[in-house]
Amino acid sequence: MGRRRLLQLAGLATASTAVAGLAGCGTSTSTSEPADNTPLTIGYVPIACSAPIAIADALGLFEKHGVNVALKKFSGWADLWTAYATEQLDVAHMLSPMTVAIDAGVTNAARPTELSFTQNTNGQAITLASKHYGSVKSPEDFKGMVLGIPFEYSVHALLLRDYLAAHGVNPVSDLELRLLRPADMVAQLAVEGIDGFIGPEPFNERAIKSGSGKIWVQTKQLWDKHPCCSVAMAKEWKAEHSTAAQGVVRALEEAAAILSTPAQFDASAKTLAQEKYLNQPPELLDGPFSGVYQDWHGQTHTDLDRMSFGDPTDPAAIVWMATQIARWGLGGDTLTMDDSTIIAAAESVLVPGLEVTSDHLSINGVDFDPLAPTRGYDHMDSVIFR
Template sequence: MSHLPDDTSSSAYEPYNAERPLLMRCACGQDHAPNQHIQVASSVEEAGRQFMEAALVKALFPVDGVRRGFLKAVGANTARAAIASVLPLGALQAMAQDKGALEKKDLKVGFIAITCASPLIMAEPLGFYKKEGLNVQLNKTAGWALIRDKMINKEHDASHFLSPMPLAMSMGLGSTQMPMNVASIQNTNGQAITLHVKHKDKRDPKSWKGFKFAVPFEYSMHNFLLRYYLAENGLNPDTDVQIRVTPPPEMVANLRAGNIDGFLGPDPFNQRAVYDEVGFIHILSKEIWDGHPCCAFGVSDAFIQQNPNTFAALYRSVLTASFMASQAKDRELIARVIAPTQYLNQPEAVLMQVLTGKFADGLGNIKNVPDRANFDPIPWQSMAVWMLTQMKRWGYIKGDVNYKQIAEKVFLLTEAKKQMALVGFKPPEGAYKKFKVMGKEFDPAKPDDYVKSFAISKMG
C-alpha cells in the first residue's frame, strides 16, 4: 500500500502569526485573499471564525504598512477585542443580510464526492453558509446524469457541475434545454490520466490502440482533455480506443477488475488507485493544460431571477471558501474537513496527497507538485469558448456556433467580479484570458479557425 510521504506532516504547516500582514497570493496570482492566518485548528468552526476576523482586519486596514503597524503596536488579542467591540462578527453577518433580505434560507445543493467540490463542501462545516444566513443541505449524488436531472427537476437549488454541463444544458445537448449559469469555477487542474499497473511499460500513448478508457461524463473536461491528448499523440479517440462514461466512485473498481485500461478522472480516485496498488499516475491533467477548469458551481436562470439575494449570499459563501481553498497552507485542514463519510468518505492520507501535491505516483516516485489541484474561482469566458470548440470538434454540436454569445450568457464573469468585490477581494481584469493547451495557444477571438486547425477531429 502506498502511503503519504513522511515529510507531509502537520509540523510543516505554517501557524498563524497575527503580527504578519494578512495578505495572501490567491490562485489567480494576486495578493488579495485575506486568509493567511488559518491554522490547523481543532475546531472547524474556530477556523471559519478566524478567517472572518482576518477578512475584517484587512477591510478595516487595507494598507499593508498601516495594518502591520497596528497589529504590532497593540498585539493580536487587543486588536481582536477592539475590532469586536466596534463590529462583532454577529454584526458582520447582519451586514450580509442588509445586502438584501434572503428570499429563501433553506437550500439543497448537490455534489459529487470528489476533491473538485472542496469549496462547496467545506463551506458547510467551516460555517461560511451560516455566516450568510443560509441553511444549506449538501446532497451527495451518485453521478453526473443524476446531478443534471435533479437540477432540471428542481430537486436541487444549486449544484456542483462539470464546467461544460451548464453550457450543454443551456443548449439542450443530451437533455431537456434549461438555461443554466456557471457562477464560479470550483477547481482548476486536479485530474490525471491513471493507467492499470499492468501497463507500466506502455508510457507512450501511441501504444494505447485498443485501450478502454473511462471518463465521468460526455460533457466534461475529462472527456475533452483525454480526446485532445490522444489526438495530439496520433490516436483517433473515436476509432482507436474506447471511451466509456463511468461514475467517478466506480473508476477504481473498474480498473481493478480489468474492465478498463485507464481513466482520465477526478481526484481523489487517481490517488486512490495508487493507494490501492491497482494503478499509477501517467500524467497530471495540468501537464495537458496548466490551470484548466474542471468543475463549477452553478444555478439556473430561474433561481437567480426568483432569489437574487439568496443567490448572492450563496455565491459569497462559495467564493470565500474558494479563496481559502486556493491557499496551499490551508490544504491539510481542508483534507480533514472533507474526508468524513457524509462528504468524500476517503482516507485522509489520500486527500492529503492530492491537496498538498506531495504524492506517490505508483511508479516508485514521490512527486512534489503544489498546484496539482487548485481553486481559482474565476469563470473566464475564454474557457467556455474553448469547451464549445471541443464540442464542435467532436460532433456534439452541429452547425454554426455563436461562441461569444453562449459563453457570456452562461459564464457569469460580471457577477463574479461584483461578488468578489463585496467580500473584499480584488477582481481580475478582462474576460477572455489566453492560455495554452499542450503548447498550442488558444485565441478565443478565432474559435472557428481553432476548430479547423486540428488534424484529427470529426470536422475533417
C-alpha cells in the same frame, strides 16, 4: 511567485479569522438585506473538486452569509444532471462544460444556466493500470484500451479526446471511452474492467495506494490552470433570489480561501473525509492539497498548483469547452462548429460583466484563440473524428 502561493498568503488571515469566528457568527449575514430563509438544496458529487461546497457547509459559511443550505449527494453526474434539468435542484455542483451543454440545450435536457463560481482548476489526472507500466511509452500505445471518463460534458472527456487526437489517436475508433461514476473507476481498474481512466481526486491517489494504477500524466501538464468543476445556478432562480445567490458565492469564496491556506490543509482533509461529504480517508487528500504526487516512473514531485480552488472563471476556457463539444459532435444541431455560435454559447453562461477577450490559451501544445475558436480544426479528416 505562483498564483497559488499568492492565494495562500492572502488567504491565511481570512481563513484564520473565518475559523476562529465561526462560533460567534450565528446567522449573521454579509448584507443589510433580510436573509432568505427558504431552504436551498445544493446537489454535489463527492469528489475533491467539490471541497468549497463541503467546507462552506461544514464551517457554517452559508449560514454566515444568510443562506439556508442543505446539501444533497449524488453518486454520479447523470443523476445530478437529471435532477437539475427537471428542476429538483436550482443550484448544483457541475463539471464546467455541463453548464454550456444544458444552457444551450444540446440534448433533451435544457435549462437556462449560469456558471456562477469556478470551484477548482487542475487537480485531475490520467491514470493507467499498473500492468501497463513498461509497455506504454506514449499516447499512441493507448490504442485498443478502454478508458473511463466521468461524463461526456466534462473537461476530462473533452481534454482526453483532444490529447489523443494531438498524438494521432482516434478517440472514437482506436479505443473505447466508457462512462463511469468516479467512485467506480478504481474498482473497475482493479478487476481489469478498464485499462485506465481520466478523473478527479482522490481516485487517482486511491489507485496508487491500492497498487492498481499509476498516474500517467497530470492534466495540468496538458493544460495548466484548466477549470474543472463549478457551481451552476438556474437563471430564473438567481433572478428571484439575488441575495441568496450572492450569499452562496461569498460563502464559496471564503471556503476556497481556507482550502488554499497550508495551515488549514489537515483540518480541511479531515472535514472532507467525513461520511456525509467525500467519505474518503483524509490521507488520500494530502497529495492533492499539498501538491505532492508520484509520476508514471514513481518519482515524487511537489507542485503547489497541482490543485487550486477559487480561481476566477476564465471566459476563454469556456469557449474552448464549447468548441470541443461542437468538434466531437456532442452539440447536436444546436452547438455547431461556427465561431459566432460557439462564442455565444460560452458567453451565455458567464456571469454579467465577464466577456470573452483575445487572451489565448495553450492546450496540448496548441495555441487556441477564443475569438476564432474553430481555427485549426478545418482539416476534418485529420483533426475531427466522428
